[in-house]
Amino acid sequence: MSDSSPELAPSNFIRNIIDADIESGKHENVVTRFPPEPNGYLHIGHAKSICLNFGIADDYANAICHLRFDDTNPGKEKSEYIEAIKEDVRWLGFEWNDNLHHTSDYFDQLYVYAVQLIKNDKAYVDSLSAEDIRLYRGNLTEPGKNSPFRDRSVEENIDLLERMKNGEFAEGEHLLRAKIDMAAPNINMRDPAIYRIKHMSHPMTGDKWHIYPMYDFAHCVSDAIEGITHSLCTLEFEDHRPLYDWFLDELNTSAHPQQIEFSRLNLDYTVMSKRKLHELVEGGYVNGWNDPRLPTISGMRRRGYTANAIRDFCSRIGVTKKDNIIEMSVLENSLREDLNENATRALAVLDPIKLIIDNYPDDKEEILAGVNHPKKPEEGTRDIPFSKELYIERSDYMEGASKKFFRLTEGREVRLRFAYYVTCTHVVKDENGEVTEVHCTYDPETKGGKSEDGRKVKGTIHWVSAKHAVTAEVRQYDRLFTVPDPASNKEQDFKSLLNPSSVQVLTNCQMEPSMLQSGTEVRQFERQGYFCQDSVDSTVDALVFNRVVTLRDSWSKK
């Protein structure tokens, strides 16, 4: 292993297999691959696979990981997705260097291999309808039966395949199938399809082909051509492994990669299948693939997640073959750990109410120093203006509050962060009984938020000078679904389980002036959470912030 990496990912059963293969001399150089189909955007589940595959390449000496687009179905794939996927992989911090491939790079070779199968009497052109093929396949408990076209001559098969390739037939008219065993208990082995006719233009090969190879045939061959040593995929392909091995054995390829399956990542209160994500995006239930509520890489990036947090998360959840649903708190913990360490602080009032300091001079203004990071003095301080009228959080005042409430209530003294101690005297209400102003007096001897007499002030609240405040919009996100596993009930439409308040927009947030100069980085709004400007909607004239994640809150739980 390389010693350049200070923190290697924790080991797992796949790394154990690789270790053993190196130990035994089976392989000297490990080659993995991340093989997305460009038919949608990457999500956090893909990040698990990316971290696994590229992580191995990073940690083992002379190991590499290929990025290969599995583009065998032009009906579903688009160049837009290819570009988005590349961007996401790079953003996560991985580099494929010269190892960028497409399954379509191998279409010529694949065709040669298909002809070889025919010559070896291991493949044939079937002319049954799709419906008949399904009927002939049998079912889980009953064997299938042979197609009447199964025994065509090698010459006829080659001729038919050639003509399929040349576009002489309509889609569905013919199908090249492997000749294996229609009675196999593993349904994947009942003469699976190899090539189907599709009169479609392909993002990479244009109009050259009228037939396109199926996954089972193309994937193992592509792996072999690229010299992949360990082909890592998810559990649902376990049943396909015999077929993966069958093709490579029949074709006698120079390399025979080992397919190893691991379980996909599931996160609670969200969905991870591409089909469902497509449904949410295309149905307008969310605003595009990069909607900050989505578990897509682009959505999380826009929301303010960091690549570090996602990689840390992936290393924490492990790699096994067990079905799992990871709690969102694990992801949030990885995020908070990164942000707490790296985000500078700021004061911002999300739901403002006026706080008026009656004994503070009307026109006086002061500049106070706010610590940028409590654990990093080297981050310095920033200027925060202070004056008679401030905004504080509406929830920081409560009428008739108990002594357990550390914030404002009549007669109680609290500290205004970095500023002064103030004591609440009274409030003003409107005709509806809503509090419109909180009044207080301050102690001039407590500037900076400390007192000489050592008096105890339990509560500290954040504030913003009203006349200096910057108004902004803040979007607060909550879980996308109301239940932990929205996909569990197959009869129920998962979309009916969407959380109607997955986003709450606050338009009158008041922030300290330094937020005007705050770029795109994530900042912590003290006592609230982490926020970053929305990369799509925020402008200098109309600031828009996304709440990345709240701070841990042990008070509201009580």
Added chain:
RNA sequence: UGGGGCGUGGCCAAGCGGUUAAGGCACGGGGUUUUGAUCUCCGCAUCCCAGGUUCGAGUCCUGGCGCCCCAGCCA
């Protein structure tokens, strides 16, 4: 009811026959704190069930039970 997998605390996950069953998240409690944040300390399982092998089993055997995946010319 065919085939393939999986089953260690609320959620993940180490453990590869032999110290009191790692660790993280969550949860409960104490301390520190100009963020009820951070930090810190403490607590928190006998391993799906039942037999068996063994001086000794979460780890081996047998039999159950439970859950997941497969009948696309999708990947």
